[in-house]
Amino acid sequence: MSSVPAPAIASLRGSGLSWTILRPSVFASNALWWAPAIRAGEPVPDPVDGARQGVVDPRDVAAVAVEALTGTGHDAAVHTLTGPAAISVGEQALILGDVLGRDVAVTTAPLPAAAWAAGIAWSRDGHNAVVTDDVRRVLGRAPASFRTWAQDHRDAFRAGGGSPATAF
Structure with a gap:
């Protein structure tokens, strides 16, 4: 999760406008990209080579956005949004396998070309x-775990589960 560049913050501060920045980590819903492979019994790719990330449920991001837009105390705030634990792709696969009642294998993916490579290398480096605790602080409740997200979206990973794009 990259930091907001100092010039961007300076521009916001000097604008005279009210602002709030939400910096979500890796979305749990990115796992939907794996749905076709999981349905086919194939391994899911791990581009970050075992690195852990603060995977966040997009519903928590949406709830924080609503609070930031409608609540008070968020002016000039930067909220870094994560789930309750930093987990690896392998751990996500174990959770999905447990939720689905079968093994979900993982394979290391090569670094992609161009723009994605820098971000993936950054994540690989930890x-x-x-x-x-920004989700808890803003919403007054713990963020959802990847397990909760996976349980709520298990049908997207099952045969005949429909389009993963509709499972957010």
């Missing part, structure tokens, strides 16, 4: 193994 820079995204961040967990914050």
Whole structure:
């Protein structure tokens, strides 16, 4: 999770506008990209090579956004949004396997080309193994775990489960 560049913050501060920045970590819903492979019994790719990340449920991001737009105390705030634990792709696969009642294998994916490579290398180096209490602080409740997200979306990973794009 990269930090907001200092010039961007300076521009916001100097604008005279009210602002809030939400910096979500890796979305739990990114696992939907694996649905076709999981349905086919194939391994899921791990581009970050075992690195842990603060995987966040997009529903928590949406709830924080609503609070930031409608509540008070968020002016000039930067909220870094994560789930309750930093977990690896392998751990996500174990959770999905448990939820689905079968093994979900993982294979290391090569670094992609161009723009994605820098972000993936950054994550591989452990820079995204961040967990914050911002969701709890803003919403007054714990963030959802990847397990909760996986249980709520298990049908997207089962045969005949429909389009993963509709399972957010």
